[in-house]
Amino acid sequence: MYGSGLGINSSDVFIYEIVGLGQGTRELKGSVRRSGSVTIAVTKERMNQEMKRIARLGGRIVSIKPLISSTSPEPKQEISKTIVHDSEKKDIPVNLYRPNSPFIGKCLENYSLVAEGGLGIVQHLTFDISGGKLRYLEGQSIGIIPPGIDDKGKPNKLRLYSIASTRHGDRDDDKTVSLCVRQLEYKHPESGETIKGVCSTHLCNLEVGTDVSITGPVGKEMLLPDDEEATVIMMATGTGIAPFRAFLWRMFKEQHENYKFRGLAWLIFGIPTSANILYKEDLEKLQAEFPNNFRLTYAISREQQNSEGGRMYIQHRVAEHADEIWQLLQKGNTHAYMCGLRGMEGGIDEALASAASKEDAVWSVYQKQLKKAERWHVETY
Numbered sequence: 561m562y563g564s565g566l567g568i569n570s571s572d573v574f575i576y577e578i579v580g581l582g583q584g585t586r587e588l589k590g591s592v593r594r595s596g597s598v599t600i601a602v603t604k605e606r607m608n609q610e611m612k613r614i615a616r617l618g619g620r621i622v623s624i625k626p627l628i629s630s631t632s633p634e635p636k637q638e639i640s641k642t643i644v645h646d647s648e649k650k651d652i653p654v655n656l657y658r659p660n661s662p663f664i665g666k667c668l669e670n671y672s673l674v675a676e677g678g679l680g681i682v683q684h685l686t687f688d689i690s691g692g693k694l695r696y697l698e699g700q701s702i703g704i705i706p707p708g709i710d711d712k713g714k715p716n717k718l719r720l721y722s723i724a725s726t727r728h729g730d731r732d733d734d735k736t737v738s739l740c741v742r743q744l745e746y747k748h749p750e751s752g753e754t755i756k757g758v759c760s761t762h763l764c765n766l767e768v769g770t771d772v773s774i775t776g777p778v779g780k781e782m783l784l785p786d787d788e789e790a791t792v793i794m795m796a797t798g799t800g801i802a803p804f805r806a807f808l809w810r811m812f813k814e815q816h817e818n819y820k821f822r823g824l825a826w827l828i829f830g831i832p833t834s835a836n837i838l839y840k841e842d843l844e845k846l847q848a849e850f851p852n853n854f855r856l857t858y859a860i861s862r863e864q865q866n867s868e869g870g871r872m873y874i875q876h877r878v879a880e881h882a883d884e885i886w887q888l889l890q891k892g893n894t895h896a897y898m899c900g901l902r903g904m905e906g907g908i909d910e911a912l913a914s915a916a917s918k919e920d921a922v923w924s925v926y927q928k929q930l931k932k933a934e935r936w937h938v939e940t941y
Contacts, residue, residue, distance in 0.1 A: 576610065667770045668688050668768065685741060685763060689737050696727060699783040703719065710758075725738035726814060742799045743756065790895055793896040794828065795904070795908065828878060830874030833860060
């Protein structure tokens with residue numbers, strides 16, 4: 561086994577499990593498991609060569625695991641220092657209000673986020689939550705129960721929405737919560753009839769002063785780290801901007817005594833047109849005011865082209881910056897967040913896998929370590 565006695569850092573050693581070679585193969589020396597698989601230790605420098613040799617011998621790699629629990633080029637303690645989970649440091653409110661006894665808030669504002677010529681309907685809503693015990697953290701969600709009954713005669717079920725405001729609310733008085741809601745609209749697969757989402761339509765048309773049934777909050781996956789020096793990479797599509805608006809407002813707008821962000825925040829935002837850039841004026845103002853701490857990158861699919869001449873989606877922007885993102889992810893206090901439509905993960909993983917392979921690293925292995933250290937956060941729908 562590799563070790564410091566041989567002058568090789570064990571953090572640069574990976575264990576390959578291989579099938580299909582047969583126990584008589586001598587060219588690869590390793591231990592044979594009862595399952596018939598073979599395990600061998602491979603240094604990072606030889607990963608590509610060993611993969612090619614295994615394929616030449618007719619073998620198939622079924623797993624690659626680091627010899628130790630870190631695949632970062634930094635010492636093991638560098639990645640493990642973030643394993644002190646946020647849940648151990650924070651009082652995280654969860655399910656303070658449940659569906660059978662929701663909090664009744666009141667709509668304070670409801671305005672459009674889509675500029676003239678944009679696609680669809682997206683609204684910013686703020687609710688009064690004073691007079692109750694509802695509180696929340698950046699990155700959590702609340703449930704909204706729309707009035708009325710469904711097609712089975714039962715009360716409508718709640719829908720979850722990511723919170724778009726900081727824990728102190730848009731009025732900085734701990735008495736409001738805000739959402740960013742897109743009206744769901746789609747064609748019925750059989751009749752071709754246009755169907756509108758029950759809850760999203762209810763919210764987008766909600767009048768100021770109207771009561772609203774709220775549950776929650778829920779969620780621990782997308783919480784903002786306490787580290788004021790952290791690097792926070794945010795990848796959003798559409799209304800997936802909601803939790804990142806909360807992050808950015810806390811980082812740059814509020815500047816409370818107990819949290820003064822001095823790290824790097826990078827938002828990569830995918831939208832169809834310029835008119836659909838949600839919170840555009842605020843985001844670009846933050847970029848101008850905090851150029852050393854906030855980066856803003858758009859992927860505008862119907863107006864920009866990728867390197868191949870096709871539409872520019874978020875995965876193409878990530879691919880353009882993949883080498884830099886890969887380097888940032890190897891810092892022990894970098895957190896990456898992804899929020900938006902399900903399906904965005906594949907292209908982003910592909911881009912980062914390509915960047916990692918340039919250093920003979922395996923992205924899927926490193927990503928698991930990031931998840932274990934609570935530094936890779938995904939919420940897609």
